Every structure is written in structure tokens, then in C-alpha cells.
Amino acid sequence: MSTPELLADVQGPVLFPGDAGFTEEAAVFNTAVSHDPYVIVGATNAEDVRAAVRFARTENRLVAVLNTGHGPSQSVTREAVMITTKRMTGVRVDERTRTARVEAGVHWGQVVEAAARVGLAPLAGSSPQVGVVGYTLGGGVSVSLGRAFGYAADHVQAVEVVTADGAQRRVTPESDPDLFFALLGGKGNVGVVTALEFDLFPVSELYAGSLQFDGDCAAEVLRAYCLLTAAATDELTSSIVFLHAPDLPFVPEFMRGKLSVFVRLAYLGTDGDALVAPLRAAGPVLADTLTTMPVADIASITNDPTDPGTSVEHFAMLDEISPSTMETILELAGPDSGGGITLVNLTHLGGAFGRPPQHPNAVRRDVAYALFALTVVPPGAPLPERDLAFELTSRLTGPAGKKHPSYLAPADASVAGVRLAYDDETYERLRTVKTRWDPQNMFRWNYNIPPRV
The missing domain is CATH 3.40.462.20 (Vanillyl-alcohol Oxidase; Chain A, domain 3)
Known part of the structure; x- marks a missing residue:
């Protein structure tokens, strides 16, 4: 995919260094880390994410994702296409099934408010500004209900993700248990998550x-x-x-x-x-x-x-x-x-x-x-x-x-630092999944788990 094709395929903004809004789009909460990517794709939906990943693949570039900017890892450089998800803000609460579906740019404050209106609660983080997806992909420690119900990741029912081949997939424990395993706790190493479906709890x-x-x-x-x-x-x-x-x-x-x-x-x-x-x-x-x-x-x-x-x-x-x-x-x-x-x-x-x-x-x-x-x-x-x-x-x-x-x-x-976050069995399983789904390590601007060579 060429640059003109990327611009044509993406509904959201496509910003290059020097463009108006580029610096603001790459801004983060903890400014100890700053970003200067090759291009920023301001995704408005999953199709924009797919276009960005396909473009990076064609250009032989890496992919970095900025969900909300609360969880910095390392500075993104000109090697990478950065995807921002803050425009993907859809939230749907199902009172009957006690579940929510949220898009990649949603903050916890939005989910807490929507669930509370029907007497339900999510396993939210301490700050209403923290993004649901990034928080959950690391596990997600709720300051209010965590010891009662566990990690936010423990109650995910489905993950919508764009993998390194540019395909959009809906992953469940039944459809692909290995990929599901790696997405929850693997911190974005195997794809760009565009939406999550997860349980809510009858706590008012x-x-x-x-x-x-x-x-x-x-x-x-x-x-x-x-x-x-x-x-x-x-x-x-x-x-x-x-x-x-x-x-x-x-x-x-x-x-x-x-x-x-x-x-x-x-x-x-x-x-x-x-x-x-x-x-x-x-x-x-x-x-x-x-x-x-x-x-x-x-x-x-x-x-x-x-x-x-x-x-x-x-x-x-x-x-x-x-x-x-x-x-x-x-x-x-x-x-x-x-x-x-x-x-x-x-x-x-x-x-x-x-x-x-x-x-x-x-x-x-x-x-x-x-x-x-x-x-x-x-x-x-x-x-x-x-x-x-x-x-x-x-x-x-x-x-x-x-x-x-x-x-x-x-x-x-x-x-070496990331390796310490997992026991031996879990880490080897994560590397196996990474090798299958991202053998070129396109998704490496994160807490990276490298594929096997």
C-alpha cells in the first residue's frame, strides 16, 4: 500500500512529522517518554487499524499503538507507524448478560458510568482516564473489586484484534485458545486490539x-x-x-x-x-x-x-x-x-x-x-x-x-526485563504464539516478547 492509498483508505487523520497536530496526537501522560514516529494514523474504527497495519507491512515498518498514553514503555522512532485509538470510543452495556463491549479508545470512566446506570460494575482501574484495553491486556488490577473477582483479563469473553497480516479477527477461548491466552497478559505483542467484550458484576x-x-x-x-x-x-x-x-x-x-x-x-x-x-x-x-x-x-x-x-x-x-x-x-x-x-x-x-x-x-x-x-x-x-x-x-x-x-x-x-514478568511455561507459550502470529516482530514497540528465530 502506497502513502496515497493509506491516505485514501483511512477515515481518521494521517499525520506526518511537521503536520499540524502531529505533536499533540503523539502526546502522552507521563512525559518521561516521548514519541516521534514515521507517521501517525488516528484510527476511527477497525478498518483504519487494518489499513495502518497493511501499510506498515508493505513499507517494511514496525507498528506502535498509543491507546491513552498512561502506560509508557519506550520512545517510538521513525521506524514505526503509530496508531492512536482515542477516537474509537464506542461503549455498549448489556444489562441482561451483564457484559460490556468497548472499543480501543475507551477510558474506564466511561464504562463505570454506563454500567452504574444499570446497577453493574466493571473491574476498573484507579483512574477514570486510564484506557480499558491497555490496562486489560496487562492483566488489570481493580482498586475496588480486584480481590473479590480477580484481574480484568480473567473476565474477558472476546477480543477483536488486527493481526500482523492485516486481518481482523474475533478471538474467543473456543475459537483460538492460544491466541486468546497470549492477548490477555501479553501486552499487545500479537496484534492491535480494536475492541473487548467482558463481564460486569452486580455491585452498585x-x-x-x-x-x-x-x-x-x-x-x-x-x-x-x-x-x-x-x-x-x-x-x-x-x-x-x-x-x-x-x-x-x-x-x-x-x-x-x-x-x-x-x-x-x-x-x-x-x-x-x-x-x-x-x-x-x-x-x-x-x-x-x-x-x-x-x-x-x-x-x-x-x-x-x-x-x-x-x-x-x-x-x-x-x-x-x-x-x-x-x-x-x-x-x-x-x-x-x-x-x-x-x-x-x-x-x-x-x-x-x-x-x-x-x-x-x-x-x-x-x-x-x-x-x-x-x-x-x-x-x-x-x-x-x-x-x-x-x-x-x-x-x-x-x-x-x-x-x-x-x-x-x-x-x-x-x-530480559520483560522475561521476569512471566514464569517459564507462560513465557515459552507466549513466544510460540508470537512466532506463529508475528514472526517478523512487527509489534515490538511495547514490552516485547521476541519470536523464535
Whole structure:
């Protein structure tokens, strides 16, 4: 397919470097990574995606996909045709079957709102701005219902995908179990997903919110949190956050330049106040938003940032929170650490996250906690080659600690780094599927799993 044919076949915008709108089309949420592809195809439907893939194949170029830009991996260069999906925003909720079909550019906020209108809930991420497809292809850890129902990927019924040959396919566990397996957890290595169909759950409200403590109580709150998670039933999904807020005008005055500790939780039981009583006793509570809330309000549990910025991210997967783990977290992120790490988020997994799904996928199950460490980089400042967040995760797990497809950062984008996100059997199965469906590794601008030579 020639460039004129591409322009004729695509309904959405086709932008080359220097064209008006090119920079804005390639913009991302975390500006630690930026993109400069050969051309951007602003897909409006699956046929636009097919045209872009066929064009890349004809031109012997690679394919990169920018769903929403929240999950950076590596900078896309002029070797690649970039597909953006933000114009593909169709959402259909079926109240009778308790399912949803969403297109590739849909954000979780749209699905939460549509499902809540009929008394249902999806396994949504923490931010309403996060894209459904990219989140789900890595597994998808719901901050509200995850321990009760598992990963978002566990409840996908069908995947609509354009493969490297330019064909559009509807993949189910029955039609092609190997391709279905690799799509869910394989993070876009075998095609461009244009739509997903997945289960919704009959949940209309839950006990949820957060408790905020002064950073001086960090040790006591962390110990109380560990006791809470050790005894937690599957109805409780939670995390603890150490936040060193900057001394800036937009930050509430009582938090400026200080460490705060937040415990965020969502609970499907009826005894929420009794459950969190030991946490409330761990130290003076600065703010308490725990209440029975409608599912439509779950974004308020975390109140994630909405504006783009630059940050360096690192992750560590933990089997337990041992005394030495707590000591290391407090040393590098606690009240006496100096605030070099902006945020540390420790999420409790287990529960339904640890159980195999009805239809096998590539998401790993053998993780008890996921730790996310983030350092905000001021505008114009160089990215640090190493920072305290890297030191924290390295000390907790060592250089070869296990990773997880839902928790990968640009620092993990090497073949060796991605390899750590899977057990041996899963990784070899993924390579087999990759070799069958993308033997030339056209889809490599991601957390890449290379085909066998």
C-alpha cells in the first residue's frame, strides 16, 4: 500500500512529522517518554487499524499503538507507524448478560458510568482516564473489586484484534485458545486490539475511601496495615501509600513539603467500620473519607492526578511484607528519608488475583503485594539515571526479582526485563504464539516478547 492509498483508505487523520497536530496526537501522560514516529494514523474504527497495519507491512515498518498514553514503555522512532485509538470510543452495556463491549479508545470512566446506570460494575482501574484495553491486556488490577473477582483479563469473553497480516479477527477461548491466552497478559505483542467484550458484576455500592495519617505515624500505620491484609477476606481490596507532597501552592497547606500516609480500601462487606477500627487507632487521622458510596464514585478512592507530568517509575513484586521489608520501606520512604521518593504505593493482591481464571491467560498469579515507587521530575530537569525509587525496588527484590505484566515501567522494557514478568511455561507459550502470529516482530514497540528465530 502506497502513502496515497493509506491516505485514501483511512477515515481518521494521517499525520506526518511537521503536520499540524502531529505533536499533540503523539502526546502522552507521563512525559518521561516521548514519541516521534514515521507517521501517525488516528484510527476511527477497525478498518483504519487494518489499513495502518497493511501499510506498515508493505513499507517494511514496525507498528506502535498509543491507546491513552498512561502506560509508557519506550520512545517510538521513525521506524514505526503509530496508531492512536482515542477516537474509537464506542461503549455498549448489556444489562441482561451483564457484559460490556468497548472499543480501543475507551477510558474506564466511561464504562463505570454506563454500567452504574444499570446497577453493574466493571473491574476498573484507579483512574477514570486510564484506557480499558491497555490496562486489560496487562492483566488489570481493580482498586475496588480486584480481590473479590480477580484481574480484568480473567473476565474477558472476546477480543477483536488486527493481526500482523492485516486481518481482523474475533478471538474467543473456543475459537483460538492460544491466541486468546497470549492477548490477555501479553501486552499487545500479537496484534492491535480494536475492541473487548467482558463481564460486569452486580455491585452498585461498596464501603470505600481512604484514611490519611501524618507521616510521623508511618511505622505504626504500616504495621496496622500489614495486620489488616494478613487477615483480609476476598471482599477487601486495599493499598497503603506514602506521599511526599511538594511545597507548592496547589497542595493543601497542611500537606505541603510533608509526608502523608494513606490507606485506601474498598470493601464489599457490611462491617466496614469495625474492620478498619485498628487502622483508625494507629495514629491521629488527618482525613477520613471512608463511607458507603455508589460504584460510580470509585475514582474518589485514589483521586489520581489528571494532568500530564514527568515521573520515573519502578515496580517490585513481593511474596510477603516481612520486618526487613517494612524497615527498608521506612528507611527510603518514611519520615526520616528526606523525601527523595515522591510516592510509594503498596497494593495487596492475593484473593481472587491468585486463583486461575475460567479461561487461561498469561497473567501471573504468584504475587502477594505489588509495590510502585515514583519520583516526580520537575519540568525541564533531566531524568535521573538512578534514583531512590530504583534503590528501593532493587533492595527489596534484587536485580532479578519477579515482575508482573500489569506492573512494568520503561526501565523494564528490555527483553530480559520483560522475561521476569512471566514464569517459564507462560513465557515459552507466549513466544510460540508470537512466532506463529508475528514472526517478523512487527509489534515490538511495547514490552516485547521476541519470536523464535
